[in-house]
Amino acid sequence: MRVRTFLAALSWVALAMASGLTGCGYNRIQGLDEDSKAAWSEVLNQYQRRADLVPNLVSTVKGYAKHEAQTLENVVNARSKATSVTIQAKDLSNAEAFKKFQAAQGELSQALGRLMAISENYPQLKANESFRDLQSQLEGTENRIAVARKRYIESVAEYNKLVRYFPTNLTAQFLLHAELKETFTVEDSVKKVPEVKFE
Numbered sequence: 001m002r003v004r005t006f007l008a009a010l011s012w013v014a015l016a017m018a019s020g021l022t023g024c025g026y027n028r029i030q031g032l033d034e035d036s037k038a039a040w041s042e043v044l045n046q047y048q049r050r051a052d053l054v055p056n057l058v059s060t061v062k063g064y065a066k067h068e069a070q071t072l073e074n075v076v077n078a079r080s081k082a083t084s085v086t087i088q089a090k091d092l093s094n095a096e097a098f099k100k101f102q103a104a105q106g107e108l109s110q111a112l113g114r115l116m117a118i119s120e121n122y123p124q125l126k127a128n129e130s131f132r133d134l135q136s137q138l139e140g141t142e143n144r145i146a147v148a149r150k151r152y153i154e155s156v157a158e159y160n161k162l163v164r165y166f167p168t169n170l171t172a173q174f175l176l177h178a179e180l181k182e183t184f185t186v187e188d189s190v191k192k193v194p195e196v197k198f199e
Contacts, residue, residue: 025168029176032159036181037089039152046145047082047105053141054079054112057134061115064125068118071111078104078111092156098182112138149184156183 058072065072085104087097116135119125126132160180163172172178 024171024175025162026171026175029159029162029168029172029178032155032162033178036092036152036155036159039148039155040089040092042148043145043152044086046141046148050108050112050138050141050145051079051083053134053138054108057112057115057131057138060128060131060134061119061125064122064128064131065118071114071118075108075111075115078108082108092181093179095182102184153183156181 054075058075061068062072082104085100087094087101091097116138119131119135160183162168163178163180
């Protein structure tokens with residue numbers, strides 16, 4: 001009889017703990033963590049798409065703008081750096097790694113902007129169908145990057161609020177050891193993307 005009573009009491013305690021977990025934000029924190037990781041994967045996907053366009057763009061420009069070797073080299077070097085500096089979803093709480101990633105992507109954006117600016121000096125290049133197609137793809141990719149970053153910023157904001165707000169912060173801190181995730185700064189969000197439009 002005592003064993004049965006003890007097991008019944010233990011069952012009630014387990015049930016109370018399980019229902020308490022749903023109220024403490026455990027599942028919501030886990031869900032938002034997954035959402036932010038998925039959003040980060042899309043950011044990486046779009047940055048990779050941009051990096052994949054660079055070799056063809058450089059190759060096309062090289063045929064027309066022989067005097068722009070330094071600009072082309074800067075683009076190639078910036079692409080190399082941007083693809084070598086990576087940050088995994090599990091490391092999104094690492095401010096230093098996130099800052100390095102942002103800086104590398106920013107350098108590629110600036111190098112591409114300079115490359116697009118020099119195309120104005122080469123009318124034959126601007127008239128080249130391959131170049132126009134690559135510019136169009138790059139413009140579309142820059143827009144996709146902006147959308148992916150926005151979604152990431154929003155998902156991280158929701159996650160970070162849940163991790164900081166009471167009482168879910170207790171679950172985040174003591175049960176999950178969750179840390180705040182890094183996000184793009186305002187300065188990075190308002191930087192001008194490369195101009196790739198034709199007149």
